[in-house]
Amino acid sequence: MTNDAIMDEKQGRVRGMGERTPSAPLRSPDITNRTERLGAMHGTRLSFVRSLVRRMAYDNWRVRVTRMDLNDDGFGVCIYTIEAYGERYSQVIFSQYLDDSERTDRVIAQKWDITSALICGVPSAADIEYLRGNVPLQEAGRLRANDLVLCRANKSVRNFGYVVDCLAAGKQPDPAAFERVGYLIRTTAVYGNGKFGIADYPRLVDSQAFDRGFAAQMCAVFVLRDFSVRLVEHVAARRNPRAAVKLAHSFRRYLGVGNATGLGMAPFLVRHPVQVDQWIRARETALARVLAVESVDRGAVERAMGLIARAGRHVAQVHTDHPPEAARNALILDELPRLARELQITCEQKGAFRWSKLLSWATAQLSCATQEILVTVLIELYPELVDSIECATPVDDALTLDPDMSVGELLALVERDYGWVMEQPAAQRDDDHFFWYRSAEKEEPRLGVRAQEAGAELEQPLDISRQVLWLHTKLKTQENDARTVAEFVAECIEYRALVRRIQTLASHAYGEIRHNLLARDMLPIDLMRAKLSMFGASKFDPKSNLWVRVTLYQGAPTLDDLSPEMVDDWAFPCVPGGHERGDA
């Protein structure tokens, strides 16, 4: 069975999908899973933060501050209570003084402006004391099985102080300040799933609020976003109680939470291929449903035109010092008017207009980066078709060996699903320029240059492409094709993990990143962007090839905006004017 056949067969069976929803063929993983494409992704309305905010609004989550003990400088403790589906959680936030010299976003940091834990239930006084003794220590502390998320954040030194000054002086900040940095605080780590003693993810499967992957972590960041605004307003009000004003609602809505993401996300994508398949398949399923729309009405075209224009403004407001990213954004800005023009022309032509026609044109005429913007726009147009697709439901990502498969069948499977490995140019295929490793320094994931650095003998096995080549060669030399895979891996134990990966992914075509991750041309930021897009991050600002600054929840509804009537329309956030008056 080919990948395409698998995809056709699976189209009607993705969890959360209605069986009868018409769908065009899904794009091939040879398109979607190339690093160039992954590195051009944008968040969609299926992204985790979008999905979470919808549930918060439409399912009447109640999120409120139940305790706020902060001194004039904003140091102290704040507790939020989160109630949903009859469940109750609390987020305990500690704000402390941090000398500028100690403020670093690196994993190696030991102190932060803000630390926080999302926990089950309502904390007792003893709980708060326990958390006070451990949460600010982060990795050096111990959390308990009742605690769900551990996270920390640092203030944006430029924005935080500036906004306090403005509000205390009774005026709103200059919107230009938020164009460069669209947040007041940035998280540097958000831990879940058993880290440092906190609850394992399987425990959350019984929770209606947080049973989706990363939902608890995303909720913790959403609460931190609200806290960042309360904190800045609190400090301003204490500084000048008579004149201070609150931040304009449009700014509160625009500001997100910054995040610095490094290499750790890349190994995750390689080690959890079934989840990667789930995420990308959901997105492609959504796109396929839109492409199958037979009658595109004028309203949808106008919404698309509006979103394309908004995407242009959004991209124009991304400031980056990373030359390739800046060049890509410039290209997008050059191509988006062409896309809008083509949409206008095509939809006015005689005959039925279908989105597939526009996407085909874009595929032939525009860069990969602009095509991916179009994908986000198209998915945005039809909430009624795509919002039911849940891409973060719990998934069994165990890789299981099929012992009965013959060696000959395995060889055929490798050649069917890993043609992209064999078809690479030899120089690319054999390039092992990099090696991935974990540093003794706080176990930080790092990337080394094999010819220049020590430690390659301890490299992490993220070299799927290279391993597949070796396995393929080994399989070709087997004399007995009828021999079972169980016998083969018992003899060649070094291939056992890879064989069961290949077998498992035979029905998860989007699970494998189709690039040699050791090659000199591999950009870790492409991998990070794929995962961050699934989270729903925006404003990608690579700081090097190894780490990227993004913003989460930029443009998202605020806590006050959450209601069943909420309009879920915040793709491609843009800096507002902030002209409305902030109430004192």
Next chain:
Amino acid sequence: MKMAINELNSLCRSALEGSGWTQGDCEDAADAAVWLQAMGFDGMEAINGLLGVAREEEYVVEPALAGKPGARAERKTSCAGLAGCLLAFELAWARATQAGTGTVRVSNALSPRLALYGLKSMCARGRRFDLSWTDRVGRHFAATSGHEEYPAYLGFNAHARTMSLQIVVRCTSDAAAFDAELAAAQNMAGAIDAAELDARYREALWRGIDVDDTHVDRLIAWKSKVLVPASHMSREQGAGGADDGF
């Protein structure tokens, strides 16, 4: 100390990597050790049996009845990896597909109780498996019908205690043809049914797993062997995060 399942799993996996086990074996043995620890089968002692030891497990896939497909005689084979966890079950499965029944014997087993996790992994795959293993406590028995979430630990026979560490796995694709040799042990004690195992798992999930500090320290020591010492170059050129003054 109390540890989360995933936290302990990650530590065990890294320790096994540090001890030179290949990928696949590391994940399986870590999963097994943590599950056993949660189930009250001293998974930490089980993983200790794998750290810093020579690989000397041997296995043999027993011939099926004469005339059956797959009824060829097998020689005893040294295993460069870990036979006594999942691999023995995979081999038994493949032989059972050919011959109706597959039996795998693992001798010089490094940590025989890991096989109980192997059995657990086969619980929902639709075939009957029977397992026995020996250690200094005695001979242990467990089984699954292939349609359950957990296996049944049938107990151990203290009279069969031995220094010979052996695992016997039998897979039956045709339940009617099953010869209940393994399950017919006598004088067994300490049986634990599937419901109790499920309760123990949930307890671990909701309250964490108790692990001795000495075990944790040993695992950390082995884990440290896969960590690359930091250098100026690695810090400056290989690390992801940095500060940009915003």
